[in-house]
Amino acid sequence: MxxxxxxxxxxxxxxxxxxxxxxxxxxxxxxxxxxxxxxxxxxxxxxxxxxxxxxxxxxxxxxxxxxxxxxxxxxxxxxxxxxxxxxxxxxxxxxxxxxxxxxxxxxxxxxxxxxxxxxxxxxxxxxxxxxxxxxILALDSNDETVVVSYAGGKVVTYDQRNMNTPVIRDSGLKFQTRDIKLMPQGNGYVQSSLDGRVAVEYLNDESLRFAFRCHRMNLPDTQFVFPVNALAFSPTNGHLYTGGSDGKVFAWNLNTRKKSEELPKLDESVVRLAISSKVLCVATADDSFKTLATIQDAETQSGQIYFTKL
CATH class of the missing domain: 2.130.10.10 (YVTN repeat-like/Quinoprotein amine dehydrogenase)
Structure with missing residues (x-):
């Protein structure tokens, strides 16, 4: 691929x-x-x-x-x-x-x-x-449920038939959420964060929740941690794709809790993912301005869009 x-x-x-x-x-x-x-x-x-x-x-x-x-x-x-x-x-x-x-x-x-x-x-x-x-940091919806991540480490879910009774949860992530997606079956959601971590949450059974680390670089004396900026579920096999500031895209089987695929590394940070049954699209950009210690007039470079047929 x-x-x-x-x-x-x-x-x-x-x-x-x-x-x-x-x-x-x-x-x-x-x-x-x-x-x-x-x-x-x-x-x-x-x-x-x-x-x-x-x-x-x-x-x-x-x-x-x-x-x-x-x-x-x-x-x-x-x-x-x-x-x-x-x-x-x-x-x-x-x-x-x-x-x-x-x-x-x-x-x-x-x-x-x-x-x-x-x-x-x-x-x-x-x-x-x-x-x-x-x-609000990220949201997703299907015909029954709306899930919203917002500042303060909170996630709120709604049943669209009764928007007046939201359920508010702690996000389960220590650092700010970058993306959130409902599972294809609608029984839960996943969210990613700045610290190279993805949390998997289930709406009706919190005992099933778990989190995993990804988009990290291990060196002999240190570890580089990259934000997980984008999430997307495959409509064909249900695998979760993650895109990070390390320029990498991984696919994960949440049932086995294992990585199922690693795509070729790209030159810049992966900032957006989109997928259909036929193609995976990836948007990249230089997002280093997000980690500047002080506010500056940082010129962002033009993005690139890549695709690979599935």
Whole structure:
């Protein structure tokens, strides 16, 4: 298995990455406000739209609707034919950093702690709340459950039939969460952190929970620990893929609790993963600015998008 690089990658840090199941298409948003649509089979850029503000998140819903979240806190619907962004909600005061969708709802989380639920059939926000005083870090959803990680080491889960009775848990990770994903069966979730660790949690049986270390480099006198930035479950075999700042992507069998695959190392940090039954896509970037000791005007290099057919 080897990676191919998509041509004409975005010129700024890639903030979200999607791969479509029904077409050979990859979608990427970036901090420069661009949304890029690629055909990975032809290795061709099909469309690039640009918004005036940076874009942080995106979803391509099963019902065919497409949304992005901006750094200004706006939820925008994407019209590919007219190449326009239509404002749906501006209720958040800070960036829409995470999005997910299921058959009828869009879930959006913001740096200001806002959690919004949008009925995609009517275009109306039917649930909007603030999660404590901490910003939302990552979220995921399916038709029954929403899971949200937010600052302060907390994870909250909702049954979408009754959003007024959330269940709040400690994250199980000592350091900040980087990504969170529901298991394909919906019976639990996984979350990754800055300290090279992944926690596996079960919704109805906490005795099954466990965590494992990954994306580490062992040397004779020390150990380098890399953030685990991205998670994705294979829709075919259910294996969990992890991407880290060491430039590596691993696959894990959570049933046996063992690594099932190690992909070729990439030159820069893996910041996003997306997978379908046919292809695995990886976005990389120089994310060293995240670990600078002081605030600086750090110039981020353009990202790259790689893919490998499964």
């Amino acid at each position: 080897h990676f191919e690089c998509l041509q004409d990658s975005p010129k700024d840090y890639i903030s979200s990455l999607l791969v479509l199941e029904k077409a050979p298409h990859v979608v990427a948003t970036a901090w420069d406000g661009t949304l890029s649509l690629y055909d990975y089979e032809a290795n061709e850029l099909l469309l690039r739209m640009k918004h005036e503000n940076g874009l942080l998140s995106s979803v391509w819903s099963a019902c065919g609707k497409k949304y992005v979240g901006s750094v200004q806190g706006d939820i925008l619907e994407v019209d590919l034919e007219s190449e326009r962004f239509e404002l749906v909600s501006e209720e958040a005061t800070l960036g829409i950093c995470a999005m997910s969708s299921n058959s009828s709802n869009l879930v959006a989380g913001s740096w200001d702690g806002s959690l919004q639920m949008l009925d995609m059939r009517t275009g109306s926000i039917w649930h909007n709340e603030k999660l404590g005083n901490g910003k």
